[in-house]
Amino acid sequence: MESGERQPFDLRDEPLEEAGRRAADLFVEINRGLEQRRVAPAVERGALLGQFEGTLGDEGVGLLKTLEEFRDKVLTASMGTPHPLYLGLVNSSPMPGAALADLLVSSLNNNGGAFHQSPAMTACETEVVRSFVRLFELPATAEGMILPGGTWATLQGLVLARARAIGRRAPGPGLRIYTSDASHFSVARSAFVVGIGEDDVVSLPTIGRGELDVRLLADAIAHDRRAGKTPLAVVATAGTTGTGAVDRIADIADICQSNSLWLHVDACYGGAIALVPELRDMIAGVGGADSIAVDPHKWFFIPVTAAMLLVREAGLAARYFDTAHGSYIPGDGEVDAWRRGIPTTRRSSGFTVWAGIRAHGWRTIRDAVRRNIDLTRLLERLLGERGFVVLPDGKLSIACARWEPANVAGEASDRLQEEIVRRVVATGRAWFSVVRHGGRIWMRFNMVNLYTREKHIRELAELLRETAREVG
Numbered sequence: 001m002e003s004g005e006r007q008p009f010d011l012r013d014e015p016l017e018e019a020g021r022r023a024a025d026l027f028v029e030i031n032r033g034l035e036q037r038r039v040a041p042a043v044e045r046g047a048l049l050g051q052f053e054g055t056l057g058d059e060g061v062g063l064l065k066t067l068e069e070f071r072d073k074v075l076t077a078s079m080g081t082p083h084p085l086y087l088g089l090v091n092s093s094p095m096p097g098a099a100l101a102d103l104l105v106s107s108l109n110n111n112g113g114a115f116h117q118s119p120a121m122t123a124c125e126t127e128v129v130r131s132f133v134r135l136f137e138l139p140a141t142a143e144g145m146i147l148p149g150g151t152w153a154t155l156q157g158l159v160l161a162r163a164r165a166i167g168r169r170a171p172g173p174g175l176r177i178y179t180s181d182a183s184h185f186s187v188a189r190s191a192f193v194v195g196i197g198e199d200d201v202v203s204l205p206t207i208g209r210g211e212l213d214v215r216l217l218a219d220a221i222a223h224d225r226r227a228g229k230t231p232l233a234v235v236a237t238a239g240t241t242g243t244g245a246v247d248r249i250a251d252i253a254d255i256c257q258s259n260s261l262w263l264h265v266d267a268c269y270g271g272a273i274a275l276v277p278e279l280r281d282m283i284a285g286v287g288g289a290d291s292i293a294v295d296p297h298k299w300f301f302i303p304v305t306a307a308m309l310l311v312r313e314a315g316l317a318a319r320y321f322d323t324a325h326g327s328y329i330p331g332d333g334e335v336d337a338w339r340r341g342i343p344t345t346r347r348s349s350g351f352t353v354w355a356g357i358r359a360h361g362w363r364t365i366r367d368a369v370r371r372n373i374d375l376t377r378l379l380e381r382l383l384g385e386r387g388f389v390v391l392p393d394g395k396l397s398i399a400c401a402r403w404e405p406a407n408v409a410g411e412a413s414d415r416l417q418e419e420i421v422r423r424v425v426a427t428g429r430a431w432f433s434v435v436r437h438g439g440r441i442w443m444r445f446n447m448v449n450l451y452t453r454e455k456h457i458r459e460l461a462e463l464l465r466e467t468a469r470e471v472g
């Protein structure tokens, strides 16, 4: 090699030890310093985008400088998702054991698509799936896999529903899916990708806080049959995103069974209540589902992204997804994940889930779920005492409230809720959002957090009272 010529990339030249120590320090700083930082950073989109524009050059700046920039420019402009008063978009505080595991997953970079590419991590994922199959009382033969999001899990579930009904044929018009008008938008999006027309996603009205009105379901199916449509599947929700309502899964399962329809349960948010004996009744019947979407990256405190699809019928997924005969990927006789799902290459996030639960135990999750629910009820009570209107019958960890001064109504009162949210978020002391429910805008507080305690909730209630007085 001529002198002056650049050496190829070589780990021996990299300051791995120092970078590892600094990364570990950052991990500690992020976790220990949670409450010292703002929840939402005070950033302006244009300015922030400008800061990063043109930062990718032919020459790298090195590991240490990049970590320094993380500390100065990224951490300071990041959402404090794990903060005790981030009461936001069903994003959780990850268990440290799982967060650390993600660094190891990336470093090993085993492709979770096949056992021979990720032997130990696939074994961990298998144990995770087995545990969730048991948790949801599916038959021991049920299958499952980690996917990049609940949206993907529902998509893959509906692909299988379609495949079982019509094989690999393209769907014609009139193939129908039933869900509630409070279900997550990922249901309609998945239906769209699956080839089911907008008009064929039947969005049934809800009652109470947002449970599907089961009385209407059987009638809707019978009516559609008479009209020459082809009912395919029902998507029930165990924990709606807006208000935390839980559909009556056992009743829906009965209707699906008597009509030979696929039952997909979206347990992405609420699935963790299966861990809590006194709450399990709320999702009675879930074991009768054909598929279940559940998000370890929500109320199981695993970092994003780790979602899961569980499928009751063994072998069904391989029958339809295994399209790669004669592929470049060696087989060993086992039906690996790449042959029974949409993804080919997969991050080994099953290990992340396993490591989080292995390190901290199911009890950490169960206790946090209970605590989140209790504190959410406390928040409702404190807000009620401070003159807010609180949406009744809350069961999970979502509280909805409105500030309704006598002289403000209609649209103006909706704007008032948004203004309160805006002002509180601007303080950097809490983050939450609004949701439309029953035709009105409500403030929505969603607790999916290991660290929220009573003192935080009392602080938030006071902050809300002060802000409401200011604006109203």
Ligand SMILES: Cc1ncc(COP(=O)(O)O)c(C=O)c1O
Binding pocket: 089, 090, 148, 149, 150, 151, 152, 184, 186, 237, 239, 240, 241, 266, 267, 268, 269, 295, 307
């Ligand atoms: C009930 C429910 N289903 C599905 C989803 C979508 O899941 P993901 O964001 O993991 O794709 C969400 C997200 O919040 C949800 O709350």
